[in-house]
Amino acid sequence: MQEGRVLHAHSGRYAVLDAAGQAVACRARRALRRPSPDWPEFPVPGDVVEWSPVEAAGGVIEAVHPRRSEIARSRAGTQHVVVANLDQLVVVVSVCTPGVDRGLLDRLLCTAERSRIPARICLHKVDLAPVSAREGVRAVYERAGYPVLYSSAVTGEGVDALRAALHGHVSAFMGPSGAGKSRLISQLQPGLVIRTGMVSEKTGQGRHTTTRVDLHPTEFGALLADTPGVREFSLWRLPPAQLRDLFPEFREIQETCRFAGCSHDHEPGCAVKAAVEGGKVDAGRHRSYLALLAELQAAVAAESAPRRRSGRAPGEERRRRRERSH
Numbered sequence: 577m578q579e580g581r582v583l584h585a586h587s588g589r590y591a592v593l594d595a596a597g598q599a600v601a602c603r604a605r606r607a608l609r610r611p612s613p614d615w616p617e618f619p620v621p622g623d624v625v626e627w628s629p630v631e632a633a634g635g636v637i638e639a640v641h642p643r644r645s646e647i648a649r650s651r652a653g654t655q656h657v658v659v660a661n662l663d664q665l666v667v668v669v670s671v672c673t674p675g676v677d678r679g680l681l682d683r684l685l686c687t688a689e690r691s692r693i694p695a696r697i698c699l700h701k702v703d704l705a706p707v708s709a710r711e712g713v714r715a716v717y718e719r720a721g722y723p724v725l726y727s728s729a730v731t732g733e734g735v736d737a738l739r740a741a742l743h744g745h746v747s748a749f750m751g752p753s754g755a756g757k758s759r760l761i762s763q764l765q766p767g768l769v770i771r772t773g774m775v776s777e778k779t780g781q782g783r784h785t786t787t788r789v790d791l792h793p794t795e796f797g798a799l800l801a802d803t804p805g806v807r808e809f810s811l812w813r814l815p816p817a818q819l820r821d822l823f824p825e826f827r828e829i830q831e832t833c834r835f836a837g838c839s840h841d842h843e844p845g846c847a848v849k850a851a852v853e854g855g856k857v858d859a860g861r862h863r864s865y866l867a868l869l870a871e872l873q874a875a876v877a878a879e880s881a882p883r884r885r886s887g888r889a890p891g892e893e894r895r896r897r898r899e900r901s902h
Contacts, residue, residue, distance in 0.1 A: 577638065581661075581746075581799070582623045584790040590619065590637060592627055593793065601634040602627055609639035621791045621801060622646075622660035622746060645691045647748060647803075648812050655812050659748050659789050659801050665695045666742075668751035668760060672705035676713055677752055682864035683809045684750050685722065689822040690814065696723040698738065698749075700756045703728040716858045721824040729759045739764050739796055746791070748801040758802050765794045816872040820848075823865055825857055841866060 580592040583599055590602045604619060609626075619625055619640050626639040646660045665688040669676045681697070688695035697717050699710050714724045725741070727734030742764070749757040762768050792800045811819075820826055820840060826848050830838060834845025840862070851857040 577626050577628055578635075580625055580627055581791070582619045582621050582625060582637075583793070583799075584788070585618060585620055586788055588618075592625060592635065592637065593791075593799075597793065599793075600627070600629075602637050603634070604637040608637065611640065611642040615640065616657065620646075620657050620660050621789045622662065624661060645693050647687060647691065647693070647750070649809060658803055659791070661746060662691075662693050662748050662801075663745035664742075664747045665693050666698055666738075666747055666749045667695060668698045668700050668749050668755045668757045670701040670704075670752075670755045671699050671710045671713070672701055674752065674754050678713075678860050679864050679867060680752055680809060682861060683811065683868065686811060686819070686822040686868065687809065689824070690811065690818075696725065696741065698725050698727050698734070698760070700727050700729070700751075700760060702726045702733060703731050716861065719825065719858070720861065727760060729756055729763045732763070735760075735763050739798075742794075742796070742798040742800065744797050746799045746801075748789075748803055750803050753804075761792070761800055761802050764800065765792065765796070768792055768794075811868065811872065813875075814872055816869055816876060819865065819869055819872060823861065825861065826865075829857070839869065841869060 578594060580594050580600070583591040583593050588603065590604060591599045592602045594600050608617070608619075610616075619637060623643065624641040625637045626641070627635045627637045629635045643660045645662055646657045647662065647665065648655050648657045665684070667681060667684045667688075669681055676699075685695050685697075699713060702710055710726060714726075717724050723741075725734050725738055727738060729735075738760075749761060751757055789801050789803050792802070794800060816839075817837060820830060820838075826840065829847050829851050830840065832847040833840070833843070834847075835843050838846050838848070840846050840848040848857060848862070852859050852862045
């Protein structure tokens with residue numbers, strides 16, 4: 577039995593990175609040993625697994641180890657794990673064409689915070705934008721505690737610095753379609769071919785070119801995952817009260833709010849709102865927080881509504897019928 581890491585998983589076929597750094601074609605045993613009965617049936621890229629070689633070329637995955645982290649999104653109302661066991665998340669956004677979607681950027685950062693995965697921001701395509709356009713974004717997120725790097729696949733700016741930051745880590749690249757993630761990864765590891773696309777002139781949005789997640793070994797000692805471009809991203813079943821802790825710049829300030837558990841929305845004496853008004857917390861980040869909070873609260877209300885209706889029956893409904901009959 578050997579230990580390895582899943583590089584890709586597609587239609588029941590897997591590639592597992594062995595101890596020698598070679599990718600081994602594997603299939604998963606039907607009775608796969610999992611950490612718990614409710615564990616997902618199939619491994620995902622990044623999973624650490626136990627596998628056995630077979631006489632013919634390849635191997636069989638026998639067991640999956642518990643995950644220390646995972647990035648997940650909602651798909652058809654269920655949780656879909658994109659990649660597991662990351663050391664860091666690199667959020668790639670283009671400064672120009674299509675431009676920075678602050679709301680999406682903040683959602684992806686919250687996803688990393690929720691999984692306790694360190695995140696860094698890569699402001700890409702800086703060759704297309706004036707310095708002023710990128711400096712403002714950089715200042716906001718560095719003040720929030722995130723490392724920010726400029727990069728360009730055209731000029732090569734930032735590629736060496738990003739390569740150094742990735743060395744020795746398992747990292748995933750996430751960001752909107754058209755941000756240039758795939759091309760940037762190809763620049764980091766010459767010879768690595770990842771299909772890329774262009775940004776639509778009509779919509780200003782990128783076309784999806786990566787349709788599945790693969791981990792790519794590199795010559796500079798890193799594993800890199802390119803993920804499908806996202807245009808929206810939901811935080812899977814996050815309790816609304818936990819959202820405030822996913823904004824690092826809120827954490828120390830909110831300890832001085834008048835009310836414990838302040839939502840930083842409507843309560844008087846909110847230290848976070850005062851910090852926004854005083855310019856210590858970015859107003860755009862607070863708007864992203866409020867939009868996410870409203871979304872999570874609406875999801876909770878939608879889930880609880882059927883239970884409240886069924887909770888009236890049968891006792892309360894019988895009482896209502898008796899009252900109507902008198």
